[in-house]
Amino acid sequence: DGGITQSPKYLFRKEGQNVTLSCEQNLNHDAMYWYRQDPGQGLRLIYYSQIVNDFQKGDIAEGYSVSREKKESFPLTVTSAQKNPTAFYLCASSPGTGANTEAFFGQGTRLTVV
Amino acid sequence: EDKVVQSPLSLVVHEGDTVTLNCSYEVTNFRSLLWYKQEKKAPTFLFMLTSSGIEKKSGRLSSILDKKELFSILNITATQTGDSAVYLCALPPNYGGSQGNLIFGKGTKLSVKP
Numbered sequence: 001d002g003g004i005t006q007s008p009k010y011l012f013r014k015e016g017q018n019v020t021l022s023c024e025q026n027l028n029h030d031a032m033y034w035y036r037q038d039p040g041q042g043l044r045l046i047y048y049s050q051i052v053n054d055f056q057k058g059d060i061a062e063g064y065s066v067s068r069e070k071k072e073s074f075p076l077t078v079t080s081a082q083k084n085p086t087a088f089y090l091c092a093s094s095p096g097t098g099a100n101t102e103a104f105f106g107q108g109t110r111l112t113v114v
Numbered sequence: 115e116d117k118v119v120q121s122p123l124s125l126v127v128h129e130g131d132t133v134t135l136n137c138s139y140e141v142t143n144f145r146s147l148l149w150y151k152q153e154k155k156a157p158t159f160l161f162m163l164t165s166s167g168i169e170k171k172s173g174r175l176s177s178i179l180d181k182k183e184l185f186s187i188l189n190i191t192a193t194q195t196g197d198s199a200v201y202l203c204a205l206p207p208n209y210g211g212s213q214g215n216l217i218f219g220k221g222t223k224l225s226v227k228p
Contacts, residue, residue, distance in 0.1 A: 033215055042118070042202060042218030043157075058215065090156065102148055103216065105156040 003027065006091050006106035013078070013085070013113050021076045021109045023091035030095060032074035033103065036060060037088045046089075049074055078111065086113045116141040120203050120219035128227050131193050135222045137203030138185040147186050148216065149177055150202040157202055160188070193226045200224070 004025045013019045025032065031050045035043040045058030049068040063082025068074055074093075078085045088110050092103040121136045139147065146164045150157035161170045163179035163186055170177050174193075179186045190197055200223050204216035 031215075035218075040123075040220065042120075042220045043204075043216070044218070045215050048215040102159040102162055104159075107155040 004091060004093055004104055004106035006089075006109050008109060009107065011109055011111045013111060015113055016080045018077055018079050019111065021078070021089055021091075021111070023074045023076065023106060025072055025074075025093045025104075025106075027093055027104065028071070029093035029104075030071070031093060032068070033092045033094075034058075034064070034066065034074070034076045035090045035092065037090060037108075043090060046076065085111055087111060116205070116217050118203055118205055118217050118219035120201075120222050122222060123220060124223040124225070126225045126227065127193055129194055131226075132189065132191045133193060133224060135188040135190075135201050135203075135224070136185060137188070137219055139203075139205055140184065141205050141217070144181060145206050147179055148204045149186070149188050150204065151199045152202055152221070153199045160201075190224075193224075195226050195228055198224055198226045 007022045011019060033048040034046040036046055037043050044060050046060055046064050047055055047058050047066040049055035052068055052071050055066050055068050063079055065077045088108050090108045091106040094103040118139045127133055146162050148162050149160040151160055161177045166179055166181040174191045177186060177188045188201060200221040202221045203219045206216055
């Protein structure tokens with residue numbers, strides 16, 4: 001089945017550690033995105049990539065890093081520089097720039113810092 | 115600054131009631147407005163609106179856009195407990211990119227009581 005797969009679903013991290021969240025899609029979409037969702041807040045854009053080997057900062061990129069070495073994969077690393085990393089992280093993809101279609105979301109990863 | 119404001123932030127109704135959710139926006143370069151339903155994890159797409167005054171309908175859900183007054187409404191008639199979810203409104207921002215890097219409102223949490 002086509003879709004977006006995020007892993008793991010739940011992740012616990014000790015303070016000071018880096019962790020990497022996985023996002024894979026088999027929809028052949030050019031564009032991929034990472035959002036963060038906090039309680040009572042809407043989704044906020046962390047990073048996005050419109051094409052392989054290229055990515056752009058979103059509204060809250062500090063403390064995060066990404067890579068886009070393959071079209072189907074867009075991993076997000078939460079670094080120790082992120083002061084408040086506990087949140088729900090959603091990955092999404094869409095066909096590409098200018099495409100008038102919606103974004104498709106993965107099931108999310110809930111990250112908790114302990 | 116582009117922004118999306120949803121109201122109310124939460125709403126409790128009984129089965130069979132009709133509800134109207136509101137989304138107002140400010141964006142320099144309007145392209146589209148999207149509605150998503152988020153039950154537990156991944157937001158699922160409901161509607162994309164690009165033209166004023168044209169109602170989009172899917173079963174008991176419908177939505178319409180007013181580009182002059184800069185708002186959209188999402189109506190749900192004959193609500194059911196399965197409609198309980200957070201409803202998110204989103205728009206692509208002015209800085210361009212594909213339709214996936216969206217600005218989200220905080221959402222309206224709808225609870226439908228039996």
